[in-house]
Amino acid sequence: MGIPLLDHRDVVKLLLADTDRVVGALVLDKLDTDSPSMGFSVVLADHVVLGTGGPAAFYAASVYPRVHVGSIGLAMEIGAEAVNLTESQFGLASTKFRWNLSGSYQQVLPRYVSTDAQGNDPVEFLVPYFSSWHELTRAVFLKGYQWPFDAAKVPDNGSSLIDLLVYHETRIQGRRVFLDYRSNMTGDASWGPFGKDQVDSTALEYLEASGAWDSSPIGRLHLLNPSAIGMYRSNGIDLASELLEVDVCAQHNNGGLYADIWWESTNRRRLYPIGEVNGSHGVSRPGGSALNSGQVGAIRAATRIAGYGQADALDVGQVLAEVAPAVSGMLGLSHRWVSNAEQARTTPRQSKAQLDAILHAMQQRMSKAGGPIRSAVVVGRSYAEAKEQAASALTTDSAVPKVLLSKALRLRHMLIAQQWYLYAVARYLENGGGSRGSYLVVDASGEPAHTALAEYRIKPEKTGLRNVVQVIAAGEDGELLERLDECRPVPAESFWFERVWSDYQSGAYLQPPKP
Ligand SMILES: Cc1cc2nc3c(=O)[nH]c(=O)nc-3n(C[C@H](O)[C@H](O)[C@H](O)COP(=O)(O)OP(=O)(O)OC[C@H]3O[C@@H](n4cnc5c(N)ncnc54)[C@H](O)[C@@H]3O)c2cc1C
Missing domain, CATH: 3.50.50.60 (FAD/NAD(P)-binding domain)
Incomplete structure (x- = not known):
């Protein structure tokens, strides 16, 4: 040109x-x-x-x-x-290598953990805000489909409560937050140990239908979407052996x-x-x-x-x-x-x-x-x-x-x-x-x-x-x-083919009136 x-x-x-x-x-x-x-x-x-x-x-x-x-x-x-x-749009993403943590990264139910600035004092900070395995695994699983932080999905332990809790840890408490694919969440002592029977039914049905149930998050991710592991590996992060640091990140204006x-x-x-x-x-x-x-x-x-x-x-x-x-x-x-x-x-x-x-x-x-x-x-x-x-x-x-x-x-x-x-x-x-x-x-x-x-x-x-x-x-x-x-009205007119074609042929459409 x-x-x-x-x-x-x-x-x-x-x-x-x-x-x-x-x-x-x-x-x-x-x-x-x-x-x-x-x-x-x-x-x-x-x-x-x-x-x-x-x-x-x-x-x-x-x-x-x-x-x-x-x-x-x-x-x-x-x-x-x-x-x-x-x-703008904000959502959970890894920060060392910048990448959105949507889809399978959440659907395999990783363990969320926060630490102090030096990486000590690990805490499963989500747990106190949920009342059962069912509630917690449902929110984490849905985070996969419902990736951006959404004001409407915070109440009633919705999936965006997770973003809010991550934000609270990082921006307000000054702690660091990680996803751990190596082991399952420990949960609250009163819930009993994590297991297949404890997982929210929507999440479990999805994982089973995908042939992706395994005893650990990394095992599930390997079955569900192995290239998700490879993507991090090719950027120097081994999800099978290390924690993945995350935050609620700006993604789009x-x-x-x-x-x-x-x-x-x-x-x-x-x-x-x-x-x-x-x-x-x-x-x-x-x-x-x-x-x-x-x-x-x-x-x-x-x-x-x-x-x-x-x-x-x-x-x-x-x-x-x-x-x-x-x-x-x-x-x-x-x-x-x-x-x-x-x-x-x-x-x-x-x-x-x-x-x-x-x-x-x-x-x-x-x-x-x-x-x-x-x-x-x-x-x-x-x-x-x-x-x-x-x-x-x-x-x-x-x-x-x-x-x-x-x-x-x-x-x-x-x-x-x-x-x-x-x-x-x-x-x-x-x-x-x-x-x-x-x-x-x-x-x-x-x-x-x-x-x-x-x-x-x-x-x-x-x-x-x-x-x-x-x-x-x-x-x-x-x-x-x-x-x-x-707001400009959504156009409602139905276009008459002969007029549109004639405007196109004559070039009249190139000089549209300003709105
Ligand atoms: C992690 C992530 C995932 C995303 N996933 C999706 C998705 O799945 N689907 C989707 O539709 N959107 C997605 N988006 C959003 C989408 O990628 C961006 O909105 C889009 O790429 C923006 O394109 P752009 O051409 O406007 O700007 P950019 O791609 O940002 O390009 C701007 C260019 O302008 C150059 N530039 C800036 N300032 C100057 C200057 N002063 N002088 C000279 N050059 C300058 C920059 O160097 C850059 O090359 C994602 C965004 C992110 C961050």
């Missing part, structure tokens, strides 16, 4: 012209930072498709690939509206940038957020739909771009003049950081430690305030901290050696995005929003998640908010603003 591929480059700033038209990006070639340009170049484009994924590095507990960070903050920086930022039915930003022309960065995934994204949605978005955006044709092609000279202040601002900041590092003789190791500390604080905050459990007090405090961190963490006085420039520039836009996310959650709670999708809102007025978990009182969903989407935008002075838009 004649679109050049520029590898090993980070987009470090999106460029705007004509107030609201996205015209390209400032990019950093990470292999060229020693050149006179320090690796920076400007790429102009008539259309900018942004496929930078979810906020992958925002959370302390995350199952996103480690190499991904997300770049939604770049679009927020230029004022692109965002939608449903409150909505259902919200993101706000776009129209052609995946073009609602307020930044020629910007097309596609894939996970587009906020079109809804409160309860059906499993498996993210990849399809990314493909649909790409086709819609490509169709829209084809529809524009050569209309309003960029006037390069004029655009370069318009973007010059933004470009020189970023170049000035980067040169300043590098020269500060040279003057202060800041080593890459020192700088990396400083940048890692900024990231670490941000990740801890996001997992505590914007993760699966949310409360107004914690979110309000965290939003204030996020604003403070964004103002003070990376300033013109920061010292960053060239080799860490891309890392610092990534942090810069992550700090912007963090404020948007926490502002969205804070406003949602102020609007009276309750538990839904993949998070619990805890509030003194709610019902306890469990009789032995009085600190988690579940505020119910405010169903009136189902008809609206929460839109976050930047005001004229950069302050964040919220508005609630009615």
Whole structure:
């Protein structure tokens, strides 16, 4: 298609012209930072498709690939509206090698155990919250089918009570949680020993029908899904001989940038957020739909771009003049950081430690305030901290050696995005929003998640908010603003073949009216 591929480059700033038209990006070639340009170049484009994924590095507990960070903050920086930022998906995943623990990993009924930070004091922490083998094995088994944390599946010892208990151990108690496939749960002394007769009937029927009953979890996993064992083995973890560390991890952002039915930003022309960065995934994204949605978005955006044709092609000279202040601002900041590092003789190791500390604080905050459990007090405090961190963490006085420039520039836009996310959650709670999708809102007025978990009182969903989407935008002075838009109606028209065919043949469908 004649679109050049520029590898090993980070987009470090999106460029705007004509107030609201996205015209390209400032990019950093990470292999060229020693050149006179320090690796920076400007790429102009008539259309900018942004496929930078979810906020992958925002959370302390995350199952996103480690190499991904997300770049939604770049679009927020230029004022692109965002939608449903409150909505994400969380679930149980292994943390050393990041992988979702759904399906057979739960269906074989592993032993859940928590330890102190050093790996001592093992406790079967789930047991006190269940009254029988039947209840406990049912919840663990169902966790396989019902993988994401689901606010609706916490009460009545549902499968998401397990995620809540894991969260409580790791985030609140500061302990570590592991799955043990080597031995069965010990359970409560009054339940008697674990055995086939004690297992919930749904779980047992499934395991027997699959020819997968065995006396140990690893034996059952070997019979049910041997490649599940092989997958960990090929990533350096032997489930037959070691514990598997887990946490309740961020896996997907259902919200993101706000776009129209052609995946073009609602307020930044020629910007097309596609894939996970587009906020079109809804409160309860059906499993498996993210990849399809990314493909649909790409086709819609490509169709829209084809529809524009050569209309309003960029006037390069004029655009370069318009973007010059933004470009020189970023170049000035980067040169300043590098020269500060040279003057202060800041080593890459020192700088990396400083940048890692900024990231670490941000990740801890996001997992505590914007993760699966949310409360107004914690979110309000965290939003204030996020604003403070964004103002003070990376300033013109920061010292960053060239080799860490891309890392610092990534942090810069992550700090912007963090404020948007926490502002969205804070406003949602102020609007009276309750538990839904993949998070619990805890509030003194709610019902306890469990009789032995009085600190988690579940505020119910405010169903009136189902008809609206929460839109976050930047005001004229950069302050964040919220508005609630009615959800778009699900299309109900039945298409008349002759009209559709004629529109297709004439190309009229390429110029659809804006919604
Ligand atoms: C463990 C796990 C399991 C999943 N399982 C499923 C599943 O079974 N089915 C399903 O439908 N979905 C699943 N998902 C979700 C789905 O994989 C993601 O939503 C999807 O891959 C996102 O695709 P994307 O193209 O939008 O972004 P990504 O695949 O994240 O790609 C974004 C790309 O942009 C690059 N990038 C980011 N910022 C910049 C920048 N500033 N400059 C240059 N490049 C940049 C990144 O390096 C990356 O290559 C899963 C997700 C996870 C984490």
